[in-house]
Amino acid sequence: MNASPPKRILILAGEISGDMYGAAIVREMRAKSPTPLEFYGIGGDKMKAEGVELFAHVSQTAVLGFWEVMKRYGFLSGLIKTITGLLDTRRPDLLLTIDYPGMNLRIAEQAHKRGIKTFHYICPQVWAWHKNRIPKIARILDRLVTLFPFEPALFKEHDLHVTFEGHPLADQVAETLAEPDSNLPWGKGRRIALFPGSRRNELHRILPDELAAAYLLEKKIGPCSFVIPAPNAETRAMIEHMLPSLTAVPSQLAIVDGQSRHVLKQAEAAIIKSGTSTLEGTLMRCPFTIVYRINFISSLIMRCVLTGISHIGLVNILARKRVCREFVQHQFKPEAVAQELEKLLNDADYRADMLEEFRIISEQIGKPGATRRVAAEALKLLSPQPTT
Secondary structure, eight states: OOOOOOEEEEEEEOSHHHHHHHHHHHHHHHHHOSSOEEEEEEEOHHHHHTTOEEEEEHHHHOOOSHHHHHHTHHHHHHHHHHHHHHHHHTOOSEEEEESOHHHHHHHHHHHHHTTOEEEEESOOOTTTSOGGGHHHHHHHOSEEEESSTTSGGGGTTSSOEEEEOOOTHHHHHHHHHHSOOOOOOOOSSEEEEEEOOSSHHHHHHHHHHHHHHHHHHHHHHSOEEEEEEESSHHHHHHHHHHGGGOSOOOSSEEEEESOHHHHHHHOSEEEEESSHHHHHHHHTTOOEEEEEOOOHHHHHHHHHHOOSOSOOSHHHHHHTSOSSOEEEGGGOOHHHHHHHHHHHHHOHHHHHHHHHHHHHHHHHHOOSOHHHHHHHHHHHHHOSSOOO
8 A cells, every 4th residue: 555645735834933933833843744755946955854845944034124024025026936936846835934924925815826825824904004905914814823812803893713821932932941050151140031033133233232231230230241142143143243242231141042942941031132032031931021123114114014013122012012122213222221120120119019910821822832823723624634
């Protein structure tokens, strides 16, 4: 009897976080599938390590801001054509897209026209941007799984199967909390984590002022130790290249590869660039402040299209109020951030109130097992066969 031919999954993740989620989903799908699976598409080192054949790397696609996307328009447009061509020349049984809606939903639309099943993980932020995109999203997708519990209700008037299966960070946080403390290069004094982002343009706009705030805090309260958990070797190299040109740098500064959750577990406070890391800080119960800065043109466009939200940090969006202070654009000044860090470190009531809000949000995020549940849902769409 001949073995069943492999099912083809075109999987697309355009950013480092998507690569992490995608790798875990691939691993779970392979473990649960009754037939062999063949994965190909866009991802990073983690997806490649799981056997995904890559046509582009996230280092080429991870761009931030409207102006930055426009500067990369030629490359991204060509990549969309390449991946769309694969829908015909190497037709998949399932298109599995992860976040990165600007590109992924365009390809999903083309897949839908060809009768290919479409599964999208991580809901586009329609609660922040124009909600008039919802009908189109509902039309081109067969399945949508969200990261946050309030998102499925946004699609209640449309014929699209949308569910919240929990957040994968809950699994990773549970694992980190259960592990013994890592041996991290902390120095003397108070321990503070710094998260300046991972992209080159983020680092140039955010790292100097994060370090300047650290420098001022050290001068004000005495010995402090700062650790930057670089998400990969490339980001670490960029940070190390920038440091010699910066004048305001704290005396005790170390960079580690990855280990973001281990750093947050041991830190007393943190400065975190707006993004997924703010949710890590929340789940790891490390008090923090949020910083964010993009170029002027992107900022103007963002002001025009953002609707219905008054915060940019995930912790504040989930709480529907300000839990952590946000220093955005011109408000992101080292003096103000240093003052907030001092309050996080020394005001016991302020810390306690923030940690209580973190506890409430953590309960909303859901129980561990999100990736396993997402993989099972993807397999249901791929094949009507039982997956267990």
